[in-house]
Amino acid sequence: MKEIKHFINGEYVESASGKLFDNVNPANGQVIAKIHEAGEAEVDAAVKAARAALKGPWGRMTVAERTEILHRVAAGISARFDEFLEAECLDTGKPKSLASHIDIPRGAANFSVFADLVKNVPTEAFEMATPDGTGALNYGVRRPKGVIGVISPWNLPLLLMTWKVGPALACGNTVVVKPSEETPTTTALLGEVMNAAGVPAGVYNVVHGFGGNSAGAFLTAHPDVDAYTFTGETGTGETIMRAAAKGVRQVSLELGGKNAGIVFADCDLDKAIEGTLRSAFANCGQVCLGTERVYVERSIFDEFVARLKAGAEALVIGPPDDASSNFGPLVSLKHREKVLSYYQQAVDDGATVVTGGGVPEMPAHLAGGAWVQPTIWTGLADNSVVVTEEIFGPCCHIRPFDREEEAIELANSLPYGLASAIWTENASRAHRVAGQIEAGIVWVNSWFLRDLRTAFGGSKQSGIGREGGVHSLEFYTELKNICVKL
Numbered sequence: 247m248k249e250i251k252h253f254i255n256g257e258y259v260e261s262a263s264g265k266l267f268d269n270v271n272p273a274n275g276q277v278i279a280k281i282h283e284a285g286e287a288e289v290d291a292a293v294k295a296a297r298a299a300l301k302g303p304w305g306r307m308t309v310a311e312r313t314e315i316l317h318r319v320a321a322g323i324s325a326r327f328d329e330f331l332e333a334e335c336l337d338t339g340k341p342k343s344l345a346s347h348i349d350i351p352r353g354a355a356n357f358s359v360f361a362d363l364v365k366n367v368p369t370e371a372f373e374m375a376t377p378d379g380t381g382a383l384n385y386g387v388r389r390p391k392g393v394i395g396v397i398s399p400w401n402l403p404l405l406l407m408t409w410k411v412g413p414a415l416a417c418g419n420t421v422v423v424k425p426s427e428e429t430p431t432t433t434a435l436l437g438e439v440m441n442a443a444g445v446p447a448g449v450y451n452v453v454h455g456f457g458g459n460s461a462g463a464f465l466t467a468h469p470d471v472d473a474y475t476f477t478g479e480t481g482t483g484e485t486i487m488r489a490a491a492k493g494v495r496q497v498s499l500e501l502g503g504k505n506a507g508i509v510f511a512d513c514d515l516d517k518a519i520e521g522t523l524r525s526a527f528a529n530c531g532q533v534c535l536g537t538e539r540v541y542v543e544r545s546i547f548d549e550f551v552a553r554l555k556a557g558a559e560a561l562v563i564g565p566p567d568d569a570s571s572n573f574g575p576l577v578s579l580k581h582r583e584k585v586l587s588y589y590q591q592a593v594d595d596g597a598t599v600v601t602g603g604g605v606p607e608m609p610a611h612l613a614g615g616a617w618v619q620p621t622i623w624t625g626l627a628d629n630s631v632v633v634t635e636e637i638f639g640p641c642c643h644i645r646p647f648d649r650e651e652e653a654i655e656l657a658n659s660l661p662y663g664l665a666s667a668i669w670t671e672n673a674s675r676a677h678r679v680a681g682q683i684e685a686g687i688v689w690v691n692s693w694f695l696r697d698l699r700t701a702f703g704g705s706k707q708s709g710i711g712r713e714g715g716v717h718s719l720e721f722y723t724e725l726k727n728i729c730v731k732l
């Protein structure tokens with residue numbers, strides 16, 4: 247059976263403890279590989295390698311040399327596109343049609359975009375008067391922050407990991423990555439690409455394992471990591487923030503959401519239906535930016551519900567290799583248990599199940615997979631946990647509203663503030679409402695349209711900090727002021 251090993255100081259290594267755990271294909275429940283679980287020794291070795299590389303050739307390279315290497319990393323991912331695609335789809339179960347146009351190309355782009363970006367960012371300079379009349383000159387320089395701990399989730403494994411590693415390396419840092427225990431393969435495979443591209447040993451390190459009392463906790467407890475960047479659940483973010491407080495290490499947290507879509511009667515209904523279908527059901531609903539609460543103006547409520555139901559029922563459920571399928575399984579049976587508990591709760595809370603609500607019947611060879619039906623509810627109270635908690639499954643609740651202010655109030659009513667989508671053809675309303683939504687990103691008449699130069703992150707309990715474009719530099723560099731007395 248294939249084994250997935252740590253990648254430390256440019257080499258694949260096994261766990262000294264010999265501890266292995268299963269990597270399961272969520273489409274059929276079969277074990278596809280054994281993953282080495284890191285103990286404190288492997289995490290320490292990875293951090294030491296990263297520290298040494300910072301002081302070694304990587305730290306001495308010019309920006310031009312470093313970014314040229316990162317372009318080779320991007321090209322290396324593209325050259326091995328099919329291998330990355332296969333690995334990502336085996337780990338996650340997601341349709342190849344989806345991963346081939348989002349996960350893998352964006353994984354490569356995260357290196358080339360940030361390699362280009364760091365070359366063109368100015369800093370500041372201030373001339374200052376001094377009492378003796380000679381004056382002083384202040385100027386800013388950016389320096390790498392150091393060794394960055396990267397902890398990533400399972401929903402978009404390569405994309406969300408490289409979204410952090412790309413800018414971290416472009417800024418001259420070194421990294422120790424702890425991918426999700428559910429989806430380690432592409433993060434491990436990237437080590438080969440790094441070596442082939444000429445990334446010096448120790449710049450990119452990977453340790454596998456779980457969160458608490460495993461690789462994740464060992465990494466966040468390690469005193470020689472300078473900062474942590476994390477994507478995952480809000481509760482995990484709190485735990486990581488507590489660990490990072492020891493030694494006053496900085497954190498960048500991209501956390502959970504319970505995102506609202508607002509559909510006004512003056513929208514283009516075709517666009518609103520298409521966009522809401524994607525935002526509720528793409529990647530089997532496992533997108534942090536996805537819409538789980540839909541507020542629809544009352545005059546078009548019935549038509550919207552009927553058309554969204556038709557769209558959900560037209561989704562083609564199937565395994566990654568099935569070219570006609572656009573709806574895969576959840577990431578694991580454990581996650582399905584959680585999603586199904588909300589499906590049950592919705593019924594207990596008196597929801598009308600418009601469609602779905604259970605497990606689809608699958609052919610025998612897929613019956614062991616984590617399949618679940620796309621699900622739509624109406625009729626729940628605003629305080630039902632189904633409407634207030636992140637489910638992270640292919641489901642949404644639709645509720646009517648009468649006034650614009652009411653829709654804004656509903657959208658803003660939860661402690662999360664990650665993303666929102668507004669559907670209206672009235673430009674004044676679009677700007678007026680978008681400005682009032684408490685979220686890090688608001689789409690008007692679209693969803694998941696991402697320009698990597700723009701700020702990305704959550705407000706309220708959906709995160710701390712912004713990454714993307716020059717904002718990534720705020721986190722991945724130290725801005726130092728040099729004051730020269732003339």
Ligand code: NAD
Binds near residue numbers: 486
């Ligand atoms: P998770 O928080 O369970 O796990 C994320 C990572 O943290 C994994 O690698 C896990 O092993 C690790 N981890 C868990 N406990 C830890 C601990 N105590 N110490 C150190 N590391 C620990 O999240 P998940 O289930 O993998 O991902 C789904 C969640 O991620 C959802 O809440 C989703 O909204 C969120 N998410 C947010 C964004 C965003 O950009 N805001 C993007 C994608 C996913």
